[in-house]
Amino acid sequence: MNLTDIKTVAVLGAGTMGNGIAHVFARAGFNVILRDVDQRYLDRALDTIGKNLDREVKKGKLTEAQKPGVLSRLKPVSDMAAIAAADFVVEAVPEKLEIKRAVLTEADQILRPEVILASNTSSISMTALAALTERPDRFVGMHFMNPVPVMVLVEVIRALQTSDAAFNLTMELSKKLGKTPVAVSDAPGFVSNRVLMPLINEAAYCVMEGVATPEAVDAVMKLGMNHPMGPLELADLIGLDVCVDILHVLHEGLGDPKYRACPLLKKYVGAGWLGRKSSRGFYSYQG
Numbered sequence: 001m002n003l004t005d006i007k008t009v010a011v012l013g014a015g016t017m018g019n020g021i022a023h024v025f026a027r028a029g030f031n032v033i034l035r036d037v038d039q040r041y042l043d044r045a046l047d048t049i050g051k052n053l054d055r056e057v058k059k060g061k062l063t064e065a066q067k068p069g070v071l072s073r074l075k076p077v078s079d080m081a082a083i084a085a086a087d088f089v090v091e092a093v094p095e096k097l098e099i100k101r102a103v104l105t106e107a108d109q110i111l112r113p114e115v116i117l118a119s120n121t122s123s124i125s126m127t128a129l130a131a132l133t134e135r136p137d138r139f140v141g142m143h144f145m146n147p148v149p150v151m152v153l154v155e156v157i158r159a160l161q162t163s164d165a166a167f168n169l170t171m172e173l174s175k176k177l178g179k180t181p182v183a184v185s186d187a188p189g190f191v192s193n194r195v196l197m198p199l200i201n202e203a204a205y206c207v208m209e210g211v212a213t214p215e216a217v218d219a220v221m222k223l224g225m226n227h228p229m230g231p232l233e234l235a236d237l238i239g240l241d242v243c244v245d246i247l248h249v250l251h252e253g254l255g256d257p258k259y260r261a262c263p264l265l266k267k268y269v270g271a272g273w274l275g276r277k278s279s280r281g282f283y284s285y286q287g
């Protein structure tokens, strides 16, 4: 399969990441089959994509005249059989192995043999996911960043079994989306979370030990290291529960105590202080 053979892309899961992934493929001229389990998730995703396209028009990234074309390329479906028409697939269903297993094995049976299956997982082993399918050499990681239409990076992750052809095609496809792909081998947390999560964790330890307030920790990193967001603001945006889950994956997968989740992070998660999504984390978002 060549880049020019890819005309239709299926995106499995229309949540936070799936709607963004569908958006960037449709914007780049691909037909997109967007699949979720229920019509209301598809409606929500199309609503979000419409709003995000409006924002891009306002910023001059897209013309008003281009918007209907982008929307017309999106085909929301709840029937998995509809993905048979896809030439490339990106999976973005919830980060639970059992859900991924069910979705990937079902998709694997429906897709043509030459079609590449990519996963957007942030922490599950690509090699283990590849092994669930009958196309492990055509399985690859495509780790988009949130918010997908805005962030330039795609970490393209090579599972142990990924062929050179599938890997190279995924790198090329990422460039066609206007993204900058970076090649990474499969390992817990890849590069993004392996480097980011210890930073967030250490920032949480600084707060727990009374070294500084969250505002002070974030100010040091923004003003002194030129980070656009402080690590604790970013943790609140990602979700403190997601951070703890990823730290567990790093701790277990790499076996090094340096990845142990900070007790304060775990305490906040226990209290239901998950960050922005629960209106409270290191900061309060009430009102």
Ligand SMILES: NC(=O)c1ccc[n+]([C@@H]2O[C@H](COP(=O)([O-])OP(=O)(O)OC[C@H]3O[C@@H](n4cnc5c(N)ncnc54)[C@H](O)[C@@H]3O)[C@@H](O)[C@H]2O)c1
Binding pocket: 012, 013, 014, 015, 016, 017, 018, 035, 036, 037, 038, 041, 091, 092, 093, 094, 095, 099, 103, 120, 121, 122, 123, 143, 144, 145, 146, 238
């Ligand atoms: N949120 C992030 O910042 C982020 C960043 C990078 C990677 N990821 C990864 O992306 C993936 C998706 O995360 P998300 O934040 O978009 O999750 P989400 O919960 O927002 O969305 C998941 C969607 O998948 C749907 N779904 C569930 N079962 C399905 C099925 N069988 N078939 C099709 N759709 C199904 C759900 O209804 C939901 O709409 C995860 O693997 C996550 O680790 C997330």
